[in-house]
Amino acid sequence: MADAGVEPRAARERDPDLSFGVLQQVLGFHITLASIVTLGLFERHVGEPMGLRKAEYSLLMLLLANGPVPAKRLAQTLRLSAPQLTMMIDRLQDAQWLRRERNPADRRSQFVVLTREGEALARRAATVSKTMEQELLQVLSPAERAMLIELLMKVAAYRQPQPVDAEAG
Numbered sequence: 001m002a003d004a005g006v007e008p009r010a011a012r013e014r015d016p017d018l019s020f021g022v023l024q025q026v027l028g029f030h031i032t033l034a035s036i037v038t039l040g041l042f043e044r045h046v047g048e049p050m051g052l053r054k055a056e057y058s059l060l061m062l063l064l065a066n067g068p069v070p071a072k073r074l075a076q077t078l079r080l081s082a083p084q085l086t087m088m089i090d091r092l093q094d095a096q097w098l099r100r101e102r103n104p105a106d107r108r109s110q111f112v113v114l115t116r117e118g119e120a121l122a123r124r125a126a127t128v129s130k131t132m133e134q135e136l137l138q139v140l141s142p143a144e145r146a147m148l149i150e151l152l153m154k155v156a157a158y159r160q161p162q163p164v165d166a167e168a169g
Contacts, residue, residue, distance in 0.1 A: 089112060
């Protein structure tokens with residue numbers, strides 16, 4: 001790993017007149033830069049042509065991979081609040097890409113289910129996203145790509161430690 005005051009050559013070549021300084025070692029900064037690039041590609045390949053937002057695309061991909069899923073589980077997986085998920089499901093239901101069905105095992109919960117049109121859209125989006133990913137990840141070897149995904153999954157799984165209750169100790 002490079003010293004905090006010494007930037008790798010690749011960083012200097014991007015903008016030789018501007019030092020990243022402390023940002024060179026800030027994970028969130030690099031995730032943000034990568035996010036800007038990936039969002040631009042997503043919008044060009046999937047978002048604009050198919051009328052999907054990132055979270056909507058992710059929801060459709062989860063349903064395509066898993067079949068009917070309880071709404072609560074989707075909210076947890078996508079890190080969305082119940083109201084956020086409800087608004088998203090309403091939008092996708094209005095577009096006739098999914099529907100809600102009562103969970104026969106627990107009548108208080110609902111499954112979210114792809115419609116025939118939603119499944120067709122999800123399959124098209126999955127195919128297009130493979131092309132998008134190939135374009136994006138051509139700078140990485142297959143091993144680097146696997147490592148990057150594994151590391152990002154670890155970061156995404158981070159849960160902030162809960163404060164210790166002083167009275168319980």
